[in-house]
Amino acid sequence: MPELLKQRVEACYVQAEAFFKRTFPRPEVSFKLRGLKAGVAHLHDNLLRFNPTLYQANQDDFLRQTVPHEVAHLVAHQVFGGGIQAHGREWQLIMRGVYDLAPLRCHSYAVQRRTVTRYIYRCPCPDSDFPFSPQRHRLVRQGRRYVCKRCRQVLTYSGETRQA
Structure with a gap:
């Protein structure tokens, strides 16, 4: 797994801990995601999965936007509980307030669609x-x-x- 991605996940957690003045358990991070999604947060497993193909092709934006996007899902779940919407107010608060990023729901990376x-x-x-x-x-x-x-x-x- 790329070291820069791990470091970015850790930096996102440090920012969230400073903002919320509490600690968060670190997730397991996997680089085993294929298909159209850049990343997925598994809330109940405290797991982040990232797409290595999209990471390689879009490294700068991936580290700047995608990693905080997925970390924000786990942080929102841990702070506000399980009854929130995936991209609802709580998640948007974290994206804007903690990471100073636009709360974009989807990436705009070029994706190679496979023929079926x-x-x-x-x-x-x-x-x-x-x-x-x-x-x-x-x-x-x-x-x-x-x-x-x-x-x-x-x-x-x-x-x-x-x-x-």
Whole structure:
């Protein structure tokens, strides 16, 4: 795990402790997040997960914005309890008051979307294409049946695939 990221997490906690005049337990930090999210805070596990691909491509902004964003979730949960909204007033207070950052809900990093195969299923209805994910297609192969909501006929695999 990158040392700069660990240091930034610690610096965020030091800032929060100075602001709230209390200590916070340090989270476990993981660099095992894939997909579209830059980071995720697991409130009940006191765990932060970060996306290494997005970190490498956007290191400066990631350290400046994403790390405090995720730490703010854990701090908000520990200060205000579990009944708050993820990006609600309490979280926004921490982003503005503790970290002096705009409370942005989402990152704007360029994300490489992977192509996914869709398996085309049909029924007797006109223009009936039902693109199934590989997981759903596998379930059909194992015996699960899906039915069209209009005609109530079992959907059958057409033999076609598409890349989405």
